[in-house]
Amino acid sequence: MTTPQWETLLAVIRGEQLRRLxxxxxxxxxxxxxxxxxxxxxxFTDERIWMGAHQKALAAFPDxxxxxxxxxxxxxxxxxxxxxxxxxxxxxDFPFAKKVLRTVEDVDRLEKPDVRKDGLLPFVVKRLRHLQxxxxxxxxxxxxxxARGPLNIATFLMGTTEFxxxxxxxxxxxxxxxxxxxxxxxxxIAYQRECFPSIDGILMLDDIVGFxxxxxxxxxxxxxxxxxYSANVAVKFFHNDAPCKVAAPFLTQAGINLxxxxxxxxxxxxxxxxxxxxxxxxxxxxRDVLAQGTPADVERAVTILVMGLQDRSRLVLSxxxxxxxxxxxxxxxAFIAAVQKLGG
Amino acid sequence: xxxxxxxQEAVLAGxxxxxxxxxRQALSEGADPLDLVLHGISxxxxxxxxxxxxxxxxxxxxxxxxxxxxxxxxxxRPLLAKQGAQPTGRVVLGTVQGDLHDIGKNLVAxxxxxxxxxxxxxxxxxxxxxxxxxxxxKKAQIVGLSALLTTTLPAMKTTxxxxxxxxxxxxxxxxxxxxxxxxxxxxxxxxxGYGENAASAVQLARRLVGV
Numbered sequence: 001m002t003t004p005q006w007e008t009l010l011a012v013i014r015g016e017q018l019r020r021l022x023x024x025x026x027x028x029x030x031x032x033x034x035x036x037x038x039x040x041x042x043x044f045t046d047e048r049i050w051m052g053a054h055q056k057a058l059a060a061f062p063d064x065x066x067x068x069x070x071x072x073x074x075x076x077x078x079x080x081x082x083x084x085x086x087x088x089x090x091x092x093d094f095p096f097a098k099k100v101l102r103t104v105e106d107v108d109r110l111e112k113p114d115v116r117k118d119g120l121l122p123f124v125v126k127r128l129r130h131l132q133x134x135x136x137x138x139x140x141x142x143x144x145x146x147a148r149g150p151l152n153i154a155t156f157l158m159g160t161t162e163f164x165x166x167x168x169x170x171x172x173x174x175x176x177x178x179x180x181x182x183x184x185x186x187x188x189i190a191y192q193r194e195c196f197p198s199i200d201g202i203l204m205l206d207d208i209v210g211f212x213x214x215x216x217x218x219x220x221x222x223x224x225x226x227x228x229y230s231a232n233v234a235v236k237f238f239h240n241d242a243p244c245k246v247a248a249p250f251l252t253q254a255g256i257n258l259x260x261x262x263x264x265x266x267x268x269x270x271x272x273x274x275x276x277x278x279x280x281x282x283x284x285x286x287r288d289v290l291a292q293g294t295p296a297d298v299e300r301a302v303t304i305l306v307m308g309l310q311d312r313s314r315l316v317l318s319x320x321x322x323x324x325x326x327x328x329x330x331x332x333x334a335f336i337a338a339v340q341k342l343g344g
Numbered sequence: 345x346x347x348x349x350x351x352q353e354a355v356l357a358g359x360x361x362x363x364x365x366x367x368r369q370a371l372s373e374g375a376d377p378l379d380l381v382l383h384g385i386s387x388x389x390x391x392x393x394x395x396x397x398x399x400x401x402x403x404x405x406x407x408x409x410x411x412x413x414x415x416x417x418x419x420x421r422p423l424l425a426k427q428g429a430q431p432t433g434r435v436v437l438g439t440v441q442g443d444l445h446d447i448g449k450n451l452v453a454x455x456x457x458x459x460x461x462x463x464x465x466x467x468x469x470x471x472x473x474x475x476x477x478x479x480x481x482k483k484a485q486i487v488g489l490s491a492l493l494t495t496t497l498p499a500m501k502t503t504x505x506x507x508x509x510x511x512x513x514x515x516x517x518x519x520x521x522x523x524x525x526x527x528x529x530x531x532x533x534x535x536x537g538y539g540e541n542a543a544s545a546v547q548l549a550r551r552l553v554g555v
Contacts (some may be wrong), residue, residue: 088547090442160445160446161447164404164447168408212403213402245399315472325495
């Protein structure tokens, strides 16, 4: 992100009323490689392609901010790989991490990874290190440490069904698992900050939080989110595009001050549930409108969203989730133009 | 009619041991195994589905209720077979080729079983050939295709096309579901039904087999 973009984001988070409504999008491997004309595997394995794809997006859409910015990642394999998960790669599909815990008892043998050495983590850091001078010459800074959240990583290590069942049948072991993961995440985020002192934000992605009820969230979700978000940074950004009505009122207790949420809830409802304390990044339908609609559909969705706003503060207009695969250039342009036309 | 309330309470609580014990007790008191399914388990799982749709139950609650149901089925399946009792319908279920996600498919499988269907779960990343072989082998009336990724949606069409090429399309109803699936996509590829969520899949399956 550029310094003006970062300052805009901080101002929005402070609750300042800006002259223009800001727009911003999460961009990563589901959309960026194919949009830029590359396969997903080439994007992951070739740092020139990775850099070029980001530069192309920045040049095509100069009037919006991309979060977290230059994002070094290997999809859902990034953190699970450090725990020993085998990563499975196809030329143009998302990589997939295979389970490492066959039974809940395997948790007893799970070790906390070394964030400096294990799995794909050194590759994540090295990519940014190699390209940091170029990123900074382009006027950008590395602002965010990024990680999948504790529940999300747990599902990759043992399977979604198995993990969610075990919350009920073996809560002690699941706390043990989540403690190992949270300890790991604290170190992983600290290491990213150590490598890149310009980092002043954390982006954590955890859709599994939206799969559980209130008691389970308070027992297995919130304490671990609080721990991982305890670092002293200005922006605590959380992505969960599963339904998150249950978790929303408690997110401020984890220090979260920026939330990208799905299309199941309206901006107005989410503002109410979060007490107006969290800046919202959302939320026209990403797939049905931004990816599959026409520019006119996008303009209509943005108009409905903006005209229905009860409060324009603490809002960055976006889609409800990251940009999904297949979103055409003209639809993103239509989104930005529609916001500008409506007083953005 | 036997009183299945203990069994139903155990299923709703997701207490497998209590559910099996209640089923054993009911059978020892002379309850008919088919009655146990139709008037014990099915209404309990229907209630679980209702609570899930109402936002009172979440995925973990649904999963452990399904697990309790499965364990009761282990007990009563041989008894049902001995009686020659027929399931409500037979469903071959799987996540389409290239997609390794199983949560949606597992939820649907659990609710269908609870609804009295026999479910042949083929797992994840299932090839069209494997779906076809299972439908032919098990004489299933329904095939259920699940996908979580937008990139694997085309595999649903590929699977349907393979059923057409094999001359089996008219012999089986196809229902599809998963996060990226919409009714319009179902219509486009010629599926017989689309379930917006796991709970709606049972009603859909019932409709497809004409119950």
